[in-house]
Amino acid sequence: MSILVVGSIGFDTVTTPHGKVEDALGGSATFFSAAASFFAPVKIVAVVGEDFAPSTLDFLRRAGADTEGVSVDKGQTFRWTGSYGAEMGDATTHATLLNVFQEFRPEIPHAYRGEPFVFLANIDPELQLRVLDQVEKPELVVCDTMDFWISGKRDALVELLKHVDVLVINETEAKTLAGESNPIRAAKAILPMGPSRVVVKLGEYGVMLIGEDKIYRLPAFPVEEVCDPTGAGDSFAGGFVGKLAQTRDLSFEGMHRALLAGAVCASFTVESFSMDRLKGIDRNAIDERCRDLEHIAGWTWSALAV
């Protein structure tokens, strides 16, 4: 099963306690695809500027991604500058240059419109809705969002959620969207808005999956040296949706299991700047770390103990 992803491609200038990178490859569609491509073919719709060397996405094409939907517009590519403090919590944004992204109106190529899995990366919910208007009935629609849209374009976001199967959202955003101070109550309050499942990202503490009156938790893979958290959420979503596209097991338990792949992809992402670590590993490395995380979470030995 292949996946349509619509999101951003950009260049990040990031400072962390471990150093600094300038104009490193970033963007929600890029991090998502770098992770998802380990599991399933990805078709990317995004926009870049004239300054974007086509070879930049060669690593994704080699992994089976289709980049025909990445259009090149007149102007510069989206750029973000941010930094992280010692605790590696939320980024501080120093500059956001939308550039060609400002006028991005996603046009889904006809060849992509029947994709069974759709991931709407974090962009304006009006554009996310526009994507759903263009695709045929997908098997699974997963979307991400952020505080900026929760407060700035709430109506469009609420409309979007009616058409989404799984919302992937971080803890603070879930609380803001639901107006709740507790993450479980927040996720439960989001369910009636549309998604049948809500995945709440808890950062270094892992993820929570809520729906069908059930809750599942998975810890993050323990990373001792976090180099740069940028893209962790998008590569989590990439591993998660990629795994679902591979297994096609959309049961609640199948989703719980797919969180493993998401958590592991995120753990590789944060170990380097940009997508450097993800680029340097193969599927074996992912699978091995998934087995480690199963063990850490107690899945392995508890299974053996039964």
Add this chain to the structure above:
Amino acid sequence: MSILVVGSIGFDTVTTPHGKVEDALGGSATFFSAAASFFAPVKIVAVVGEDFAPSTLDFLRRAGADTEGVSVDKGQTFRWTGSYGAEMGDATTHATLLNVFQEFRPEIPHAYRGEPFVFLANIDPELQLRVLDQVEKPELVVCDTMDFWISGKRDALVELLKHVDVLVINETEAKTLAGESNPIRAAKAILPMGPSRVVVKLGEYGVMLIGEDKIYRLPAFPVEEVCDPTGAGDSFAGGFVGKLAQTRDLSFEGMHRALLAGAVCASFTVESFSMDRLKGIDRNAIDERCRDLEHIAGWTWSALAV
């Protein structure tokens, strides 16, 4: 197997977004014992003042706890006043009246000195050392501590850790003790100080167990309405050590499994002020929630799926 616990008994005046209690039963030895007593007999060494009604501890005695080691000194019982904000993070302390606790020099009754399990609740590490001087070689020594001692009595704490098997410590304290910003590196840096296992409490995100080159994680039981976090850490330790005393399985995997009981006791504690919720439940309620948490953590279905 029974457990010797040495710690504080006091009265807490606590304000949270859910209300306020005045002079409610609190203290590290009390919360620990309320939880541990579900699993094993507890022998308590602590001090109270003349204002402490002996019947206050009846509920522990009914649960099989031995309170002969609770001495009554001239003066008032230890009192703490604190509050929690909407996010229910760390407490803000408004007043600490040590009262009789100021002169507390734990004397372990002879009948208690051969106890196989010892829990040193969070008190001055010099006093914790004094306890260990008085007991015969226990099978398992578990201890807790806090920032106050980590910075104020570091030498005594470092000496104590040489004689401890398991250190139970919260994330911030582990980082401070180890001088590390990452919780995994922090726990790994603590191991050479003495304990063969370190349990890092991650608050609402659960716990991490580190040792023997292994890491295990367990999520917290998801609580939708946290009424008062006071005592969560001590009742976590009570459930954990109590379960170990019941199973006597001190293997790394046995400890991972025992974390369940700790997490569940903590979850009941935070659902009310003081020990009210723990007092109102029986072992069946604990076991049922343990099974729920196994399911939430993925232990159950992954076992079934194998």
